Amino acid sequence: MEMSGEERKREGEGEGRDIFDVIEEMDRRMRRIMERAFSSMIMDVDEQLYDIERRELKPLTQISETDDEVIVTLDIPCANKESIELKATEDTLFIRARMDRCVTFSNVEFENYSKSVRLPARVEPRYARASFRNGILQVRLPKKFEGSEISIE
Amino acid sequence: MKVVEYDSIKMESPYIFIGLPDVGLVGSIAVSYMIDSIKMAEIGHVESDLLPPLLLVRNGEVKNPIRLYSNGSNMIALISEMPIHPSILQEFVTSIAEWFKRVNPRLVVSITGVPVQNRLNIDKPKVFYIATDEHASSLMRSTHALVFEEGILFGAYAAILKACMSRDIPTLTLFTQSHLNFPDPFASIEALEVLNKALNIGIDLNELREEAEMIRIRARELMKQTESMLAEPRLKATPTFYG
Numbered sequence: 001m002e003m004s005g006e007e008r009k010r011e012g013e014g015e016g017r018d019i020f021d022v023i024e025e026m027d028r029r030m031r032r033i034m035e036r037a038f039s040s041m042i043m044d045v046d047e048q049l050y051d052i053e054r055r056e057l058k059p060l061t062q063i064s065e066t067d068d069e070v071i072v073t074l075d076i077p078c079a080n081k082e083s084i085e086l087k088a089t090e091d092t093l094f095i096r097a098r099m100d101r102c103v104t105f106s107n108v109e110f111e112n113y114s115k116s117v118r119l120p121a122r123v124e125p126r127y128a129r130a131s132f133r134n135g136i137l138q139v140r141l142p143k144k145f146e147g148s149e150i151s152i153e
Numbered sequence: 154m155k156v157v158e159y160d161s162i163k164m165e166s167p168y169i170f171i172g173l174p175d176v177g178l179v180g181s182i183a184v185s186y187m188i189d190s191i192k193m194a195e196i197g198h199v200e201s202d203l204l205p206p207l208l209l210v211r212n213g214e215v216k217n218p219i220r221l222y223s224n225g226s227n228m229i230a231l232i233s234e235m236p237i238h239p240s241i242l243q244e245f246v247t248s249i250a251e252w253f254k255r256v257n258p259r260l261v262v263s264i265t266g267v268p269v270q271n272r273l274n275i276d277k278p279k280v281f282y283i284a285t286d287e288h289a290s291s292l293m294r295s296t297h298a299l300v301f302e303e304g305i306l307f308g309a310y311a312a313i314l315k316a317c318m319s320r321d322i323p324t325l326t327l328f329t330q331s332h333l334n335f336p337d338p339f340a341s342i343e344a345l346e347v348l349n350k351a352l353n354i355g356i357d358l359n360e361l362r363e364e365a366e367m368i369r370i371r372a373r374e375l376m377k378q379t380e381s382m383l384a385e386p387r388l389k390a391t392p393t394f395y396g
Contacts, residue, residue, distance in 0.1 A: 049373055060335055060373055073273075075335040077369040103370055135366060136273055136335070 050105065056114040057103070059095070063120060070123055070141045076113050077135035078103070084132065086139065088125035093117040093139060122146065154201035154241075154248040156221065162196060162229075166259040168352065169229045173309045174236040174379040177331030178372050179266035180310075182361075183341035184232050190356050193222035193230055199249065203241045209234060228354070229256070236379040237309050246309070250316035260289055261317055261324045264344050265310045266331030278330035278340045280347045283314070286323035292351040293325070301328055308382070334380045336372035338365040 049058050060075040072093055076084075083098035096114045103110045123141035130139045172184025187193070198217035209216040222230040237245050253261060267281065281301040284290040293300075306314065310326060317324045327347060331340035342358050342365075349356055361368070 049377060057370070057373075060376060062334055073335075075332075075369065075373075077366040103367075133273060134339075135369065138273060 050108075050110070051114070052108055054112075054114070055108060055110050056112045057099075057110050058115045059113050061115065061117055063117065065120055068143050070119050070121055070143060072117055072119070072139045072141070074113075074115065074117075074137045074139075075135065076137055079113055079132075079135060079137070081132050084137065086128075086130055086137075088123065088128055088139075088141060090122045090125065090144065091119050093119060093141070095137065095139075097137075154199060154203060154244050156197055156248065156252040157200050158197040158221075160196070162223070162256060164223070164227065164229070164256065166257055167223070167227045167229050169231065169253060169256070169258045169261045170348075171261065171263045171310075171313065172230070172232045173265075174233060174375055175309055176266035176268050176333055176383060177335065177337035177340055178376055178379065179329050179331050179337055179340045179344060180264035181232060181234075181375065182336060182338050182368060182372065183264045183344050184230050186341065186361050187345065187354075187356055188222045188230050188232065190360070191224055191228070191354070193224045193228065195220055196223045196229070197221040199233075199245070201241070201244070201248075203244055205235070207235060227259075229258070234375065236375075236382050239382065242309060242312050246312040246316045250313070250320055250322065253317065253322050254320050258322065260286075260292075261313070261322055262348065263310050263313055263324065263326040264341075264348075265326065265328055266333075266337060266340050267328040268333035269330045272330060272332045272337070275330060278337075278343050280330075280343050281328045282347075283326045283328075284324070285314070285318055289323055289325040293347075296347045296350045298327065298347045298351075301326075334376060334383060336369045336376050338368045338372075 049060075050056070051058060062073045064071045064073075074095060076095075076097055078099040078101055079097040080100045085094075085096040087094045094114075094116045096112065099111055099113065119141065122144040124144050125141065128139055128141040130137060132138075170184050170187060172180035172182070172187075174181050198221060199219035200217070204218070207218055209218060216234075218235040219231070219233040222232070231249065269275065269278075272278070280296075280298040282289075282293050282298045283301045284293055314324055314326055327344045329340040329344045331337040338361060342361055345356050345358055345361070348354060349358075
């Protein structure tokens with residue numbers, strides 16, 4: 001368990017306090033731990049799934065790697081295939097797509113998907129391939145080979 | 154943790170269906186569709202100080218995240234609209250299994266997914282099952298579901314299976330090939346088809362097929378919340394599951 005400097009100092013003063021203070025302190029600390037555990041459990045969602053200002057949905061994304069490829073899979077149900085724009089640099093994939101209908105969440109209407117995905121390895125964007133099926137877009141980007149040959153003596 | 158019943162439940166050995174957030178939300182989507190489709194009524198919820206202070210508001214009505222439904226005769230459904238965090242899983246499973254024991258079900262039917270890498274290229278996901286009694290096995294033999302031969306179970310459904318087994322509650326767990334962290338209503342459809350055949354419950358799946366894309370969009374948030382719990386090693390699938 002991590003402890004701030006302030007907490008550590010108060011810990012040292014422990015002997016001077018009565019038992020109720022100690023219990024209260026423990027209770028407070030326990031609550032903080034629980035809050036932290038649960039906030040990571042239910043809260044870290046919104047920013048990644050919506051851009052309310054731009055009325056864009058951020059698609060659910062899965063990134064995997066093989067020895068020679070980075071594979072990015074994006075869940076974009078209701079996306080219109082013709083509208084999909086894909087761009088890639090050596091380390092980022094950018095996607096934008098229009099939906100075939102308007103979707104409302106908390107009184108905000110969304111019509112587009114957009115996301116930039118940071119890639120886990122450097123790739124050759126020119127040789128990337130993409131497929132779109134059942135509302136799922138899969139992009140395969142070959143990794144850039146940046147090493148030098150090692151000969152065996 | 155305890156199950157709060159709105160009226161005390163008197164049912165002759167019901168079937169209990171469980172849909173918890175897990176792989177591809179296969180169970181959540183299947184069981185909540187079942188509830189809507191055969192118009193089951195809310196009969197209770199799970200309450201505990203261990204649960205985060207979370208309530209849902211639907212059409213102006215306040216709802217608990219873990220709820221129980223019934224069709225009034227022989228079916229009970231348990232759904233959760235929040236992932237069950239590993240730190241409270243044991244407590245949760247023990248209290249619902251104790252409740253099951255009291256209700257004395259004919260069968261507890263758990264619905265979940267088994268992630269397959271090539272899900273994108275599978276048009277008709279296969280359904281595998283684990284049955285812990287002869288009645289459930291014979292039900293499954295009348296369907297196209299396949300025996301889950303070998304593998305490791307991990308997570309909420311494994312805990313439920315374990316808790317039921319130790320209390321002699323008969324269980325059937327369905328595992329449908331699915332996406333790991335994308336909501337997969339088409340996998341839910343396959344699981345419900347198997348149950349339609351086995352139990353003659355006549356759930357009309359057309360609406361689920363038509364609404365699948367919208368369901369995928371609506372389920373994004375729950376999928377995202379569930380994702381972090383799926384990151385742990387959970388179910389090591391043997392090659393049987395592929396293709």
